[in-house]
Amino acid sequence: MTRQFDIAIVGGGVIGLSLARALTSSGAAIALFDAGAIIPPATSAAAGMLAPSFESSDAGPALGEPLYHFGARALSLWPDYAAALEAETGVNVDFRGDGTLGLAFSDDEVKSLSEQAAQVTARGGDAVLIDGGEARKMEPALSPDTAAALWAPQDAQVDPRRLLIALRAAVKKKVVQHIPEKVARIDVGPEGVSCTTQSGATFVADKVVLAGGAVSGLASSEIVFPVKGDALAVEIEDGALTRVIRGPGAYLCPKAGGRVVIGASEARGRTDRDVDDAVIAALKESAAQAVPMLADAGELERWTGLRPGTPDGAPILGEAGERVYLALGHYRNGVLHAPAAAADLAALIVDGARHADLESFNPSRFSAPVTAAAHHG
Template sequence: MFDVLIIGSGVMGMSVARNLKHNQLNIGIIDRDIDGMHASYKAGGMLGAQNEFSNDSPTYRLALKSQQYFKHLNEQLLSEVGSDIEYKETGLIKLAYEPKDNDKVIAQYNFLANVNPNVRLLEQQEAHRLTSNNLNIEDIMALYIPNDHQINANKYTKALYKSLEQNNVERIRHTEVTAITKDKGMYKVITNKGDYYAPKVVVAGGAWSHKLLQAQLKERQLTGVKGEVILMEQEDLDLQSTIFMTNGCYLVPKNKNRVLIGATSHFDDYSVGVSQSGVDWLMESATRHIPQLKYARKLKQWSGVRPHIGNEIPIMDEIEKGLFVITGHYRNGILLSPIVGELMSKWIVTDTKPQILNDFTVEGCVLNGSHD
């Protein structure tokens, strides 16, 4: 028997477990595959607390708070387990993909500049400086967000894994959870390899969470969005800042002269692998404004499935006494993981809901949200 069972070992589940260990609890994490090898491990690692938003919202405010955790978290994990998650204060350029998107960039600037005086529209000279003369913005608008930074999501996921291993959190691997029931005041987690018991259970199964909570989360409220990514290498490119285009394509400069190009968005798609059409879209989008990428060498490609909710407001909720769910973070899972881990662990330990989570309920999950 466990004090807390967590279903799913992406960055959300592992962040909750890492915070809970400070309370000397017996914690188990169940994962149907290999720990952390889905959307968390495969993400771009952008900490885009402002890039994703054009108006004020509870998610925007939560994202800003979580963004502030990463510099210290990087230092903590380096000291704790010797892992550098490659926190980089590189800033981010939000770029109109084509001239008709200029209004979107201006609208976002008008919102962000009111709350962050460091946000600014780019002139050509600064665009050249931030991209080593690779970006021409003669007919398109570009917005610079100097404090939207990045980490290496792959290394972050592995560092969380090492942290839990060091703290003796029990890992229950290659185990499929089929149902969660109540049994004599405890939750019984039924799996293909036997049953596990705990008074408190956290469902952090990403895009698959609704399969265990069908009474509370309908399939069309939560769905998977497949994202395809390619990693390129080019010695003389030397991008300094992340570039995020209005069509959803992004370029994230990494160590060793590498650039991560992502991500397609295929809704209701849980398939594995990268399509040729996906690669073509990524390369066409990336090279439209950074033509030098045509000469880069492709190192690898992969895909992941992100959890999406129609109104794009994530869920962090207690749906029955002692039964919690964390899902729907879509493109912001890495960014939100530290603060969600802290807040949810406090809720689990104290049985008191943090006020900041009042807007992230299952009841707030609607059917008619937009995929934009």
């Protein structure tokens, strides 16, 4: 078995690409396998919110707190990460650090946002409940029915499609060999890991990282499963909305050029790529409840994506047996997590240095993380 690479990464979404970029500074010879042509990355379907203030409640009580702190640390890395990527590649990733407004229209919704503000504050974050009038001063396009809003000034957003372009360009510039094929099988032996692609070619590396998202065929479907999300984009006058708005039933993310991404549904276990008209209609209705001018906005595009969900709502990061590492299960937060997940895994793989945040997300909390196709021989 002759080793061609130090590290093989299976998956070229935001997680695999950001890890490849982080690893290149070690001088390792890296192969990046990506089946994007047949398995579209969730990353290109994402809205790009970097919002730990709103996104740690999916994890159960045990992991909600570590998930919040990991997301908050990742968020703190984002301004420099975006600037460095942009300087390296010339691609503007449309990073915006201008906060999130979560809206409430009913007493129950106000109560729930007030509890959320208390939780974020108790965890060391910044979130305050403001009244509807104050929210409308910040975003005049909001509905006059807005009763209150949770203002999370530190939350941010990025454009995930631009991010993919930038990361691909960054990785291409470095010495990463891009292999545009699906890895069908991984065999781990004493001398290395062989990755066999669907076309039958075999490549041998010292270590392998599985970062194939929701439906890679290599991670057990017990621990990583698809959570399908439909979303759409509409066009409004550029600048009519500036911040991420999260209303009941839909969020709105204003991007460059007057494009507003509206998302997203959640359907666990579905792997089809059909966009459901009824879901899109419901998202449009919820969006117009939050920002009435959206009722007349022209639709630009609709799409679907498969988020990599996990049983406890938290990612799976770290070793899974000798030579095998997992970078999976980022569910609703893969774009947010990418800079921290990449840095922590690169340190673990290259130096054996384990960031404390990784403890909570260790693959060992599951009994059989990989499938028979990724087996230790």
